[in-house]
Structures are given as structure tokens and as C-alpha cells.
Amino acid sequence: MIKDLFKFGKPDVLMWSGVGIFSVILIVAFSLFSSNSGLVVKDLFGMAVVLILPGYVIVKLYLDNIxxxxxLTKNADVNKAIDLLIMSIGVSIASIIPMNFIWNYLLTMGGGEDVKSGAGSNLWGNVDEEQIYTGSASWRSLFTVIVVVGLAIGYKIYEQKRKAKSE
Incomplete structure (x- = not known):
């Protein structure tokens, strides 16, 4: 059933290879100016996971024919790859940023305060301190990506099962 949800082709390969080539260029360029190139690799990987992957999954599930x-170019596959990248980044931003506001509310306003006298700190932490947009956050950004991708896949499976029952 999951195999039926995603159909990969040449535009997908072109998009991910373009992201990979661009990342390698950035890693080499920033490594020349930076003393710690490991952080550059970590941040670029985090950005790909947080800012491209959730949107890519949603675009492949629901918006693949747009x-x-x-x-833009004479090659239709390159045009499709560019469309995939643009829509993936846009959908990721549209889905990850609202989830960040939910995290921020739950972790700062939604409880977790220490009720001992003299201790008024938040036990759960604060999302604003972790740069969830750039992928350098801890487990929260990864969990946010998992929730967004899981909801997208889960709804698509539910939609297919409902459609199969009605036929």
C-alpha cells in the first residue's frame, strides 16, 4: 500500500541530485572560511530534513501533477524538478512554522512549570532557543517532521481506504 503512494521518476532524481550538488558546493565554500566544517554539514543536513523533506512528501502525495x-527550461524533467523543489520548500515552511508555534505554546505556556517555592522555571524548555527553522534544533524539530510526514501519509492512506470502501 505504501509503495502505491509514491511514484518516483527522473524529476525526483534531478531534484535531489541538485540539492546534493548545491549542498556540496556550500560545504566546500563554507569550509574554507569556517574552522568547524562539521557544523556546516550538520546544519545543511538539518535544513534538508526540516525545510525540504516534509514538503516533498506532501507534494508527492497530493500535488504531484501541479x-x-x-x-523555464526546454527539458520537461528539469522543469518538474524545479517545481518539486519550489513547492517542497513552500509546503514545508507552511507546515513546520505553525507546528513550531504550537511547540512554543505548549512548552512555554502550556504547563511544565516547577511548582516548588522559589523555582519558577519551565521544565520542558523553550523552542525559541533552538532554531527549529534551520534544523539545528534537537529532538523537537525531528519530532515535528515525523508528525507532519506521518499525518500526511496517514491521511492519504485513510483517504484511499475510504475511497476503496465506497467503490
């Missing part, structure tokens, strides 16, 4: 740029 065309944004018809005449």
Missing part, C-alpha cells in the same frame, strides 16, 4: 514553471 505545474508552476512550464517554460
Amino acid at each position: 505545474t508552476i514553471s512550464e517554460n
Whole structure:
């Protein structure tokens, strides 16, 4: 059933290879100016996971047939790869940032305060201190990605089962 949800082709390979080549160029460029290139690799990997992957999954599930740029290049596969990247980043931002606000509310306003006298700190931490947008956050950004991707896949499976029952 999961295999039926995703259909990968040449545009997908072109998109991910373009992201990979661009990342390698950035790693080499920033490694020349940085003393710790490991952090550059970690941040680029985090950005790909947080800012591309959730949107890519949603686009492949629901918006795979939408065309944004018809005449950008002469190659239709390259145009589709560019469309996938643009929509993936946009959908990721549209789904991850609201989840960050939910995390921020739950972790700062939604409880977790220490009720002992003299201790008024938040036990659960604060999302604002962790840069969830750039992927350098801890388990919260990974959990947010898992929740967004899981909800997208879960709803698509539910939708297919409901459609199969009605037929």
C-alpha cells in the first residue's frame, strides 16, 4: 500500500541530485572560511530534513501533477524538478512554522512549570532557543517532521481506504 503512494521518476532524481550538488558546493565554500566544517554539514543536513523533506512528501502525495514553471527550461524533467523543489520548500515552511508555534505554546505556556517555592522555571524548555527553522534544533524539530510526514501519509492512506470502501 505504501509503495502505491509514491511514484518516483527522473524529476525526483534531478531534484535531489541538485540539492546534493548545491549542498556540496556550500560545504566546500563554507569550509574554507569556517574552522568547524562539521557544523556546516550538520546544519545543511538539518535544513534538508526540516525545510525540504516534509514538503516533498506532501507534494508527492497530493500535488504531484501541479505545474508552476512550464517554460523555464526546454527539458520537461528539469522543469518538474524545479517545481518539486519550489513547492517542497513552500509546503514545508507552511507546515513546520505553525507546528513550531504550537511547540512554543505548549512548552512555554502550556504547563511544565516547577511548582516548588522559589523555582519558577519551565521544565520542558523553550523552542525559541533552538532554531527549529534551520534544523539545528534537537529532538523537537525531528519530532515535528515525523508528525507532519506521518499525518500526511496517514491521511492519504485513510483517504484511499475510504475511497476503496465506497467503490
